[in-house]
Amino acid sequence: MRSSKWPCVSESKRILRALPLAIMSGQSSFTHRYVLRLAYHGAEFLGWQRQPNGRTVQGILESTLSTWMRIPVEVVGAGRTDAGVHASNYVAHVDCTSAVDLDELVFRLNRFLPDDLVLFEAIPAPDEFHARFSAQGRGYCYSIQRTKSAFGRDTAWACERPLNGQLLDEMAASLLGEHHFGAFERSGSAETNGMCTIRHARWVRDSDKWVFEIEGTRFLRNMVRALVGTMVEHAAADRGLGQWDRLRKSQKRTESGPSAPAQGLTFAGAVYAAPLFNGRETPDFITKR
Known part of the structure; x- marks a missing residue:
């Protein structure tokens, strides 16, 4: 069985000490939208969509990103996959209140994401882009x-x-x-x-x-x-x-x-x-x- 590195309180604190503050603008509205390209092995996920008591791709991504950015973050995916289904080339988007160093984001997140979830790359996107509805x-x-x-x-x-x-x-x-x-x-x-x-x-x-x-x-x-x-x-x-x-x-x-x-x-x-x-x-x- 693959070990899940996330989430746990001690690991969250270690990440916060190790990483620079990514978001600190004080703005009330989202101003930057980023597109993520990722992959996951679905065997130990209960699908994409977050669940209150289940290990999901969306849930782990949101926990990891929220800790890195120090604000609650919602990740929107291109589509929903069921439990046990994989993704070799998945697209999602996330909104931030300030500009993010995307190379740093990809590098740092991959250090702390579990082995069955990998972030390939991230790029800026127009505000009107939507991972699901623009597809x-x-x-x-x-x-x-x-x-x-x-x-x-x-x-x-x-x-x-x-x-x-x-x-x-x-x-x-x-x-x-x-x-x-x-x-x-x-x-x-x-x-x-x-x-x-x-x-x-x-x-x-x-x-x-x-x-x-x-x-x-x-x-x-x-x-x-x-x-x-x-x-x-x-x-x-x-x-x-x-x-x-x-x-x-x-x-x-x-x-x-x-x-x-x-x-x-x-x-x-x-x-x-x-x-x-x-x-x-x-x-x-x-x-x-």
Whole structure:
């Protein structure tokens, strides 16, 4: 199990002694907005969103930044990930009351963040930028380990069943465009709009790992995992594209298959109108196509 270095009172005091005062303006309104690019291994997080009694990515970032800046800080993320889900290329923003040395921020925070959370870089952003609402798309990868392995089982779904690769490709292609994805939404969700536009969806296969890539304007709760789980179920049973299309258009979660396990899913990046980090925040499979 990874050790969490944060938060604890003694460590907080040590950081305050070691670091210069980052924020001391006395202003009542936020005047500086910064964008953060980071990654985390989700196995020991209860997701992105802060919880009163759980270890979350947002909670740890806010605790660390608040101690460094000596003021309460809220970190806003590009999207919410569930417990056990990873992020290789995540975007968030934070507001400060004074200018911050960003190189110092990245260096110091990485010294005290836990091993399963890393801050890559930070840059200034316009006041109107919002990590979530300014995003025009988000990308995810889902990894399936096709051969037995002693490694990587916490970042992939171990699934050695025979699968119809051609059918997987056809099912992925059918997702492109604007469709109603109610059949792949978490049961009991309060979301009333099931329409999503998918701009990239494909399976990338090699001998021991198959990866599903998807990018779209929005996603429903649990949508990617439900898509993968249902596609794998159909490909294993070789049910045919016609049955898949009927299920997909039913808009009923009870018609689709089980959700794939959380550990195989990774948030791969976000798409913004203007590149933030010379495009490094964009999913690799988008920039390379």
